[in-house]
Amino acid sequence: MSQDSPSSNEALLTALHRQLERIAHALETATGTAAVSFPEDAPxxxxxxxxxxxxxxxxxxxxxxxxxxxxxxxxxxxxxxxxxxxxxxxxxxxxxxxxxxxxxxxxxxxxxxxxxxxxxxxxxxxxxxxxxxxxxxxxxxxxxxxxxxxxxxxxxxxxxxxxxxxxxxxxxxxxxxxxxxxxxxxxxxxxxxxxxxxxEKMSENLEARPGExxxxxxxxxxxxxxxxxxxxxxxxxxYPFTQDDYLRAVDQWLRYFGFSDGEAAALRDEAVLWSRTRGARSGRIAWQFARDQAGRRS
Known part of the structure; x- marks a missing residue:
């Protein structure tokens, strides 16, 4: 019965080692544990x-x-x-x-x-x-x-x-x-x-009673x-905006889009109607109203 030579055993071990390295790298990539390089600088x-x-x-x-x-x-x-x-x-x-x-x-x-x-x-x-x-x-x-x-x-x-x-x-x-x-x-x-x-649930305030x-x-x-x-x-x-808070935000964004103070004041009633159709007053709604007005004027 022939025995493998030391050189052939060494070659086999080397091949197995390389195969294991490839498997380990594939597993790292699949599981997200492989090193990820930081991208180029950006804001x-x-x-x-x-x-x-x-x-x-x-x-x-x-x-x-x-x-x-x-x-x-x-x-x-x-x-x-x-x-x-x-x-x-x-x-x-x-x-x-x-x-x-x-x-x-x-x-x-x-x-x-x-x-x-x-x-x-x-x-x-x-x-x-x-x-x-x-x-x-x-x-x-x-x-x-x-x-x-x-x-x-x-x-x-x-x-x-x-x-x-x-x-x-x-x-x-x-x-x-x-x-x-x-x-x-x-x-x-x-x-x-x-x-x-x-x-959060109302039942969580009932410390003395078992949960449902x-x-x-x-x-x-x-x-x-x-x-x-x-x-x-x-x-x-x-917190939610009051109407005065909302109108101040409207004025701010209208000026951002180049409206004069007089033009912004003339649009206040329309701004109030806009918020009523949305059922809320907020800075976001003020911004959307100002964008709408700026688009119309353009």
Whole structure:
């Protein structure tokens, strides 16, 4: 019975080693654990999730993001001062908080975050937009930017979770629950119409009674929900506009489009009618009215 020579055994081991390396690389790519290079510098990025069962993704540069100036916003002076101060501390390398902006629709929550990028981009601030469905990839995003010299705001717009969704656990970990800690050069800014990000039920206030699903301590569920929003160090609340607030916003945006003060004043009745047909008053509706008027005049 012949024996293989040492040289043939060595060649076989080498071939097996190379095959294992190829398999490992393929698995890393499929599961999203392979190293992802940071793209070219841009003002903002969007996290794009890879299609497939294993998740993972990449940062896609946004060369010309839609920005807004702080001075273009009305009726949010207190909120503006707080988020501007917090962001200035952050870009200067001083302690700063993650921010949760909650409240009425169209009142300037997302616009304030975009205004932060416009104001502090030249000082090294960058924005990464991520959908709530992709929050499971937060660990990859953090690993990708941790050693970068820039300062990053991870922006999740219109954030809320329904019963059974698991993305909030990844968000809790990224905020301050991980043993490795959050990246020193990253903050999370999120907007939501829900104060605690998760649906709340009347039964959750009945601590003394068992839950409808047989839960002995329904109050523990409430604590779990509240604990997510409490991990944001800075809460900013936004409220519906009064008619005067709305008309001031209309005047601001009409002047932005080149209308004179007299022309803006003459359009106030139309602006009020516009808001009534929409059933609400907000900065967004004021902006839409001004765009409509500017388009007609052009």
């Amino acid at each position: 903002a990025y969007r996290w794009e999730r890879r299609q497939g069962p294993f998740g993972g993704g990449r940062l896609v540069p946004i060369e010309n993001p839609a920005l807004i100036r702080f001075d273009d916003l009305r009726n949010v002076d207190r909120q503006r001062q707080a988020i501007e101060r917090n962001t200035r501390q952050f870009v200067a390398g001083r302690p700063a908080n993650n921010v949760l902006l909650t409240g009425a629709r169209g009142t300037g929550k997302s616009s304030l975050v975009k205004a932060c990028l416009q104001a502090f981009h030249d000082e090294g601030l960058r924005l990464i937009e991520i959908d709530k469905e992709d929050l499971a990839d937060l660990r990859q995003v953090v690993a990708l930017i941790r050693q970068r010299p820039e300062r990053f705001i991870l922006f999740c717009d219109d954030l809320s979770f329904e019963e059974g969704e698991g993305g909030y656990k990844a968000l809790k970990t990224a905020l301050d629950g991980s043993l490795t800690g959050a990246a020193a050069n990253m903050l999370i800014y999120a907007t939501s119409n829900r104060r605690h990000l998760l649906p 699903n047989g839960e002995i301590h329904p109050g523990d569920t409430t604590e779990e929900k509240v604990s997510l929003s409490e991990r944001f160090g800075l809460w900013l609340s936004f």
